[in-house]
Amino acid sequence: MADHSPSNAAAKPARVIAIANQKGGVGKTTTAINLATAMAATKKSVLIIDLDPQGNASTGLGIDRNAREVNSYHVLIGEAALAESVIATTIPGLHLVPSGTDLSGAEIELVEFDRREHRLRQSLAGSLDAYDYVLIDCPPSLNLLTLNALVAADAVMVPLQCEFFALEGVSHLVKTIERVRQAFNPGLELQGIILTMFDKRNNLSDQVAADVRDFFGDKVYKTVIPRNVRVSEAPSHGKPVLLYDMKCSGAEAYIHLASEVLKRERELRG
Ligand SMILES: Nc1ncnc2c1ncn2[C@@H]1O[C@H](COP(=O)(O)OP(=O)(O)OP(=O)(O)O)[C@@H](O)[C@H]1O
Ligand SMILES: [Mg+2]
Numbered sequence: 001m002a003d004h005s006p007s008n009a010a011a012k013p014a015r016v017i018a019i020a021n022q023k024g025g026v027g028k029t030t031t032a033i034n035l036a037t038a039m040a041a042t043k044k045s046v047l048i049i050d051l052d053p054q055g056n057a058s059t060g061l062g063i064d065r066n067a068r069e070v071n072s073y074h075v076l077i078g079e080a081a082l083a084e085s086v087i088a089t090t091i092p093g094l095h096l097v098p099s100g101t102d103l104s105g106a107e108i109e110l111v112e113f114d115r116r117e118h119r120l121r122q123s124l125a126g127s128l129d130a131y132d133y134v135l136i137d138c139p140p141s142l143n144l145l146t147l148n149a150l151v152a153a154d155a156v157m158v159p160l161q162c163e164f165f166a167l168e169g170v171s172h173l174v175k176t177i178e179r180v181r182q183a184f185n186p187g188l189e190l191q192g193i194i195l196t197m198f199d200k201r202n203n204l205s206d207q208v209a210a211d212v213r214d215f216f217g218d219k220v221y222k223t224v225i226p227r228n229v230r231v232s233e234a235p236s237h238g239k240p241v242l243l244y245d246m247k248c249s250g251a252e253a254y255i256h257l258a259s260e261v262l263k264r265e266r267e268l269r270g
Contacts, residue, residue, distance in 0.1 A: 017135050017136070028137055031157070072099055120148040196225040225254065
């Protein structure tokens with residue numbers, strides 16, 4: 001039997017990375033699931049926190065709704081400790097804090113709380129030694145849930161879909177990151193930009209990729225995630241694409257991305 005218990009030999013607190021873009025359907029959840037799986041395959045201990053009321057990361061990892069009773073909502077409002085909400089996935093080394101339907105009301109409830117942007121950060125403090133990486137899957141909004149993720153995070157990763165309006169709204173996201181740095185979390189870094197759903201038959205994809213690289217320079221990962229039907233099929237089987245079809249172009253791209261991310265992490269962290 002595989003050992004699913006979290007272990008982080010180095011016992012340094014995990015590096016927390018928020019995967020955010022207020023635009024919907026750009027590949028945040030797909031990136032969270034598959035990047036985390038590829039990292040876990042290299043023996044990293046990884047935790048995904050599903051902070052989206054849609055719960056797509058939980059579903060995409062095959063987690064039954066009955067197993068989501070204690071979830072990110074309870075962690076966020078301080079009703080449960082992180083460890084109480086963590087469940088093992090079928091992937092050795094990959095754990096998940098699932099999402100729950102209560103999360104959709106959390107935004108309104110949190111308004112009543114002191115330091116409401118800091119709730120997740122406080123809940124994670126002291127519980128991060130078991131992991132090397134924590135990836136937070138954010139909802140498609142710059143709401144209080146995403147703000148909590150950005151305040152809790154060391155770095156933010158932004159997936160951008162290779163389509164005509166890719167850069168629209170990005171300046172708003174960049175300004176939000178800047179505001180979070182100034183007001184709440186001075187150490188927040190832009191970890192990187194990931195180009196997703198690249199269609200090599202479409203000249204527009206090349207044009208968008210070039211524009212994004214002009215704008216963000218070497219923050220943009222060299223690895224580009226191709227549009228690949230296997231990637232979109234995998235969640236309905238409750239599996240990362242790396243398990244669903246390890247040899248498809250999407251799976252290979254996420255494996256490359258993980259090695260690029262880990263290399264950049266070594267450079268950023270020294
Ligand atoms: N590389 C890809 N190739 C083909 N389909 C993809 C790819 N990446 C993501 N998809 C599909 O595109 C849709 C949106 O992806 P995903 O759910 O990851 O985006 P998201 O940014 O998390 O969306 P939301 O904003 O709703 O949370 C999904 O149906 C997903 O399966
Ligand atoms: Mg999503």
